[in-house]
Amino acid sequence: MKLTVLGCYAATPRTFSNPTAQVLEIKNHIFLIDCAEGTQVQLRKSKIKFSKINHIFISHLHGDHFYGLIGLISTFMLLNRENDLHVYGPKGIKEIILLQLRASGSYTGYNLYFHELESTTSEILYEDEKVRVSTIPLHHRVYTNGFLFQEKNKERKLNIPAITELEIEPVYFRKIQYGGDITLEDGRVIPNADLTFDPAVARSYAYCSDTCYDERIVPLIHGVDLLYHESTFLENESHLAERTLHATAKQAASIAKQAEVHQLLLGHFSTRYGSTEPFKTEAESIFPQVWLAEDGKEFEIPQR
Template sequence: MKLTILGCYAATPRTITNPTSQVLEIRDRMFLIDCGEGTQVQLRKNKIKFSKINHIFISHLHGDHVYGLVGLVSTYMLLNRVDDLHIYGPKGIKEIITLQLKLSNSWTNYNLYFHELESTESETVFEDEKVIVKTIPLKHRIYTNGYLFLEKFNERKLNIDAVQQYEIDQVYYKKIKYGGDITLEDGRVIPNTELTFDPDTPKSYAFCSDTLYNEDILPLIENVDVLYHESTFLESEAILAEKTMHSTAKEAARIALKANAKNLVLGHYSTRYESIQKFKDEAETIFPNVFLGDDGESFSF
């Protein structure tokens, strides 16, 4: 599971920072999460093949999380994209994008699907044979969701030496990977445990963008492998965080600790601060495994 931070600063972009956007690569899937201004430039800078992105998840409709989306949609058209593109986000996102496409006479030459969200309860918004994506309802000034990405259980790993020892035909390999026992021609039943190794433990990633400190999300993100939680302010600006419905670095750490998360990635820093190191310092007083998200940083878990 690889996370690439394209941008993780709050409010207005600067020459040295970018607003929120990130790419999650999990089980051969590539998901774009939020799409702040400059996202497609950051995709190129980080050498990410964004033609592989077929699903985009938008947390809310504040500009620093969505203003890069119409540009990316239009660029896909210029590149003669043919694959379907699915966009998940709050009700209204379809109107925002299609109005711009309409007025610029720039309709896509590929299928563009919008999945508009309104529920204040967690719901499954995407599922295939490898990954499930669920919403994480957050508390912000407008309707906002985080997203929980869950790997499904992997296939078991073939023990090639054992398979060859019993001279098992390759036609049965798929059955074995899915946990099946094998009956040999002489009637012997070879249990699956002799033919395979345990699969890797499924991984999970929780993206919690702009939100007030909110313990209601704890049951949804319990035991998550990686938690990205916004940390717009330091504790010295805790009153401002509450007023603007954002979180501090310490509050992000408290959520990670109470959720029993394995790792915490901080982001969405206010640009008022000269250094982001203090965010890590404050969070580590509460939670041990803290990583500083920053533009262009990649993490593999």
């Protein structure tokens, strides 16, 4: 489970910084989260294969979170993409993208599906046997969602010494991994607990950008392995955060502490600041496990 930050600044692209976009690699999926200007370039710099991106999650319709989407969709066409592409985002995103395609005489040679969001309560957007993605309703100037990505670890770990001693054939391994007991040829029933160990703890990642300080998200993100929470401003400019419905580093840390997350990742920094280190210092006064997002940086989410 790996997170690659493609851009982590607010508002506009600059010479050495990019607005918001991330890639989460989880259970053989590559999910793109937001898609600001410059996302294609950052994807290439990070050597992420375009063809493996099948699901794009857009938090809200402010330009620094989705103005790169039409370009990426067009590039997929030029690369002769064949896989279906699913875009999840606020109501209106379909109209915006299709208008741009029509006005430019463009088209897609692949199936393009839009899943438009309107709910103000959490809902599941995507689910398979390995992963679940659901919304985190956020409070910003326009309709906004964060996203919660969760592994689904159903398989138990095989106790190889025990299985070998009992001479159990490999054909039964899948049954054992999914909790089944085994009946031996002599009639003995071996309980699953004697053949397996508990599965690894399922990992989770919560993406919360953009939002003001809002304690209502705490139950939705409780105990996640990694929380990305916007921190556009420092506390000495909290009046700007309040006016624009953004958050400070201190407020992000307060949410992390209340939610008892394992690690906090700060991002969406205002370009008014010359350094991001003060954000870390401020947040660590409330919550000790703090990372700073950085364009192009990768973060491994370890197995607990």
